[in-house]
Amino acid sequence: MVRLLRPQQWLKNLLLLFPALLGGQILVKGLISQSLVPILAFCLSSSATYVINDIMDEERDKNHPKKHLRPLPSGSISRVVAGVFAFFLVTTGLLLGGWCGQKFFLFLLSYLVVSTLYSIRFKNYPVIDIFCISTGFVLRLIAGGIATGVAVSHWLFLNVFLLSVFLSTGKRLSESHALGGRAKEHRMSLAHYPKGFLEGILYMCGAAVLVTYTVYTLQKPNLVYTVPLCTFGIIQFALLANSGKSADPTEALLKNPAILLISLTWLVMVLWTLYG
Template sequence: MEKNDRKHLGKSAPPQSVRGTLQNLMRLIRPYQYTKNLFIFLPAFFDFRMDDPHIAERTFIAFAAFCMAAGAVYIFNDWMDRAEDARHPGKKHRPFASGAISASHAFVLMGVLIAGALLISALLSSVIALLISGYILMNGWYSRQLKHIPLLDVTVIGLGFVIRLLVGADAAGVTLSPWIIVLTFLLALFLSFAKRRDDIIVQKDAPQTAGKPIRKPIGYNLKFIDSSMVMTASVVVLAYILWTFSTEIADRLEQESLYMTSLFVILGILRYMYITFVEEKSGNPSLILLRDRFLQIVLAGWMASLIWILYV
């Protein structure tokens, strides 16, 4: 770390009110990112179990435990990236990068979140506790090293989504279909490549600060990222369509109308590619979902059609 970075990061957080501290702590754990953890509900949903109160309760508890673990991971990731974030035009206002929060407050919260996540998950099952522990350790390694290794970085992100599925499956007591595992992993790869594309654009367009790039080189170029996104998007759509026609689904539903939901999947993928390639705003998938009305309508249509076909 450069001398001026150490100087910036070595200063203590300015005095602030209790309310200001709590607000910055909330920013650190990124509640808006918890939409990713909704994947925990998919195993019960696709196994027709969400109408079982006991299973729904266990799944909600697993979701809460995973959100606590994710919050701790975000704190550690922001701490590791504080020097680079301070030079980033969109991330320089994060609590660590701006010096708005002290490390002591943040690490106490991180410890509480980890302890709470492991305690709650252990009450559900030892398998969920082991999965959440593995998620925390894997992401700690990711923040320290793996995020800078091309292809390994997006693979770890994809595995994180698969772990969410495994947690949801154990909470609901269901067996995961290979289809849902493959689709989830591929979708995570697609979104991860889109995020890396945004990093390349920001790194390319933003001026250097004190002779240093705003981010470390990430080992990709636009040609590779664009090709990878097109490939993964194509495979996601194809895999979803094949799943809707699979004998597994046909035998369980005793009808073949599920293929009609493919329309929403295709529109959703195309919309995200439009946001990525045309608008060039793919840096934060969670915020895109929360702000883009088109994607929200498509997702709502997909969910409504699935609920009608699977449950009604």
């Protein structure tokens, strides 16, 4: 049951804290405790979408070199139990979201709708599948701004959007390289991407991420010294994606020493610059 939740993916929900962190307000009294319920609501809701996705992909995952070990395709848990579990997660997540206010609830509901549509249908369509994943990141960011009462600047919005497209494209590219000729059997959208297309999108979005992040840091001058770190991280992730290794954003952060070190260094520099 714990594996079905994919708790390691909950790291993505820390994006709710980014508006307050980069807005210099994360240490405001009571703000972190105020953010706990919204983050929990997204954790439960995101886990529900993972369960739904696993139910939809059960047969296909049985022939995947790695995914066949997941609880559903391996037979560790039944579809009925997984379905009941997903319903419980959705209901609990929405109840917590409603407790956080109407605006937050609407963004949480939007996240659930987009993620569910992705699992049921949209993941089979090229480009649309990438934008569905990216939308999840953007909705987390805006919901975090609502939950903490910190406005999301235009440049931060653009930067997170482009970064999410970059990461999503990298994930698709790594899957394409890792699965080779069997890629379309496991993910239909990969059959529709022409050769070199995903690489082009990856490089285009990587460059756009660096431009928008640089402009964003100019509003907080001392943050400009974090741009080299971001450049290294972007290039390292692109290398992962092109090598066929797992380029899932969470796995890359947790399992790739270089990306983990760069991310922690970036966080320390941001905290020192804005709060030190």
